[in-house]
Amino acid sequence: xxxxxxxxxxxxxxxxxxxxxxxxxxxxxxxxxxxxxxxxxxxxxxxxxxxxxxxxxxxxxxxxxxxxxxxxxxxxxxxxxxxxxxxxxxxxxxxxxxxxxxxxxxxxxxxx
Amino acid sequence: xxxxxxxxxxxxxxxxxxxxxxxxxxxxxxxxxxxxxxxxxxxxxxxxxxxxxxxxxxxxxxxxxxxxxxxxxxxxxxxxxxxxxxxxxxxxxxxxxxxxxxxxxxxxxxxxxx
Numbered sequence: 001x002x003x004x005x006x007x008x009x010x011x012x013x014x015x016x017x018x019x020x021x022x023x024x025x026x027x028x029x030x031x032x033x034x035x036x037x038x039x040x041x042x043x044x045x046x047x048x049x050x051x052x053x054x055x056x057x058x059x060x061x062x063x064x065x066x067x068x069x070x071x072x073x074x075x076x077x078x079x080x081x082x083x084x085x086x087x088x089x090x091x092x093x094x095x096x097x098x099x100x101x102x103x104x105x106x107x108x109x110x111x112x
Numbered sequence: 113x114x115x116x117x118x119x120x121x122x123x124x125x126x127x128x129x130x131x132x133x134x135x136x137x138x139x140x141x142x143x144x145x146x147x148x149x150x151x152x153x154x155x156x157x158x159x160x161x162x163x164x165x166x167x168x169x170x171x172x173x174x175x176x177x178x179x180x181x182x183x184x185x186x187x188x189x190x191x192x193x194x195x196x197x198x199x200x201x202x203x204x205x206x207x208x209x210x211x212x213x214x215x216x217x218x219x220x221x222x223x224x225x226x
Contacts (some may be wrong), residue, residue: 004155033213041199043156043220045213055213091153099144099205101214103155 003027006091006104013081014112021107023075023091028098032074034066037088037106046089049074050096084108115139116204118217122131126225131189133220135202140183144205146214147176149198156201192194192224 003023013019025032031050035043047066048055054066063079078085091104117136135145146161162169162176162185169176175188185197189196199221203214 035213041150041219043201043216043219045215048213057213074149095180100145100158100161101148101156103148103157105153 003102004091004093004104006089006107008107009105010090010108010110012110012112015081015083017081018077018079019081020078020110021089021109023074024078025072025091025093025102027102029093029102030071031094032049032068033092033094034074034076034099035090035103037090039087043090046076047074072110074088078109081109083111085109086111115142115204115215116217118202118220120220121218122221122223124223124225125192127192127194129189129192129224131196131222131224133149133187133193133202133222134184135186135217136182136184137204138183139206142215143205143207145176145178145185146203146205147174148201148203148216150201150219151198159200171193189222192222194224195224197222197224202210 007022033048037043044085046060065077068074088106088108090106092101094101115138147159148156149159150156160171160174162178164180173190178185199219201219204215
């Protein structure tokens, strides 16, 4: 059983397109996150979300928007994709308090 | 502003040797310090973690040493094996909890030579 699953694993798209990445967790966690890993492997938080609030990293462009239909899902929608958006995007989840993150296997986004 | 500084960026160790990765932090309010291991094409996986009221934690071949006064912590991998070759990240949890997320170091690419 996959604890945190992301789809798709690879995504190649043209500049200007809109795309979504889906994330689902079956761990019963109540907080979910999106992280961006750049070409130098640096992990940077983009969003965290529980059933009460959405916390947005102020450096994230508003072209990125998380959408959570329920506690087990946190999807990432990206508008007007740019070359600089190329990276690996990781979804993660944890219990309240942020201990013991579990990460998905990542989505490699390539914008051409 | 990088709140968690990790070194070295890359490390090569002979099989059976000790691998040591160091991290330093700035925010004294951090209250939980995990280490993550990442293999190519995979997400980071929690390896071991420590809270600041403890100076050392050991799990198998992996040990975290924590120095609160120096604001430093390190990961020691004893009897390093080729299967330990991966990228290792230290991290720190903000006191705001999950809402603030973990702050990660920039990672150490570890290679264990047979």
